[in-house]
Amino acid sequence: MTGILLVAPAVAVLVFLFLYPFVFNVWTSLYQLRPLVSPERTFVGFNNYFRTFNDYVFQISIRNTLVFTLASVVLEFFLGLGVAFLLTNLPRGRKIATVLLLIPMLMPDVVTTLGWKFIFSPNFGVLNYLLGYPVPWLANPNFAMLSVIIADVWKTIPFVMIIMVAGILSIPKEHVEAIRTDGANSLQQFRYLTFPYLIPFILIAITVRTIDAFTKVYTVVYLLTSGGPGIATEVLPISISRLALLTWDWGRATTYSTIALIISLIFLAVFLRVIRRK
């Protein structure tokens, strides 16, 4: 009984923050509702879903979200791991170097994203000046996605780095010495000692980053390209917010939201399986 009393206030708030929106989304997605036009809703069954799955923008949005998630997670993982190895091999100065390398992660997304927007700028951007070639970073559909990925990877490398440093430092020194005296080379040491120790840390870094990249990409895309040019960098969070508060098509906004929620639940199932396997 005491347990329930302790938990009750938080649960009440969580119900309002999550359960109510879930029900609202599923319910509203069965209606046509445009609150700016009229407060009345018309029941349309699963029509919003049929429309959404046949919608070219939705397909591109899903594809972009997956491309972005995969590309940034893979890139930041290997770069973060590389930096972590560099840091843990330093005889001196590891702490100060770590703090410096953490700074991009510690700056608000708005700040770093707008900083990149200026660096990518075609006319007075410093990147094109250094490259000596006018690359249309944000104006060309192919480069726009690359720009978004660069800005995101730059900001999330420290996350992978700090987890991997913790992982590498958790390997007992005696084991390292033992494998060295056995005459193992660096590659063998990585294969038989470091890698097995790092597996749980790698799983955490990748799962957390995959969820974050998939769900929290709003700020960087919104400020850098707003989903453009055209729909080249359209991702789910951007589509939802546009349908919700720009076109005010709440029937379809909630349909997108419901689909996004279902995808989150699939992620949850995968995440739990990964955790259990350990």
Added chain:
Amino acid sequence: MLKREVILYLILAAVLIVYMSPILWLFSQSIKREVDIFAIPPVWIPTQPTFQNYAELFDFFSFGTALANSITVTLTTLSITLVLAIPAAYGLSRYKFPGAKMLLLAIVACRMIVPPALIVPLYSVLNLLGLINTPIAIIVGHLTWTLPLGIWLLIGFFDTLPEDIEEAGMMDGMSTLELILRVVLPVSAPGIAVVSLFTFMTSWNEFMFASIFATSYRVGGTAIAGMVSTYKIWWGDIAAGGLVFSIPMIIVAIVAQKYIVQGLTYGAIR
């Protein structure tokens, strides 16, 4: 061996230069006159540094108000998160009751939800209550990030506390509330520090809900984003404001650095 060290430090130097250059560039932009900001070839180090952008920020963009609003939102979010998360996490960690397992699963699920999926439902309620464009709307949005994470991190922390610390208190006949306030809280400082740090960083940084739920109540992030207009982008002010807005986050995180590692690891390794 010495040669290997030299190579390591050379690589480190290269990584630091390339990696930190966007931030150094931001700083350089913030102390430039407008002509130098757009100059090609770029003015790497301004010959006539000026703090005009910083002054303009507070005079013209009333950035002081935005910072004060950010502080209000962040501290309120932090207090609410702690007040709700500490008892909930303690209850879930120490007591068995029907549905506890399901609840734990639900809390993990909340952490994985796509936040934009909450925009329409929360907007409609906040609008009905007349709370759009108030700090409360932003705080409600921020709680969707911080409350599940806070509970989750604290459960991880309470699970590592040995149960006998409460036994002495129980023998003295303390009530559960007294037990939490006088026995559990004092030994939970590190766990609470981790949650406070992550809540602070999330709330200070958050942009999506702040920009959607409160267009006229500007916090630091939305104020900076507001310096991008259709007609003009105030780069100097964005750079200056961005750095000012980053300082609290950087200082807090560096002071509490060891808690970052703890939070990132024991939030997930369990």
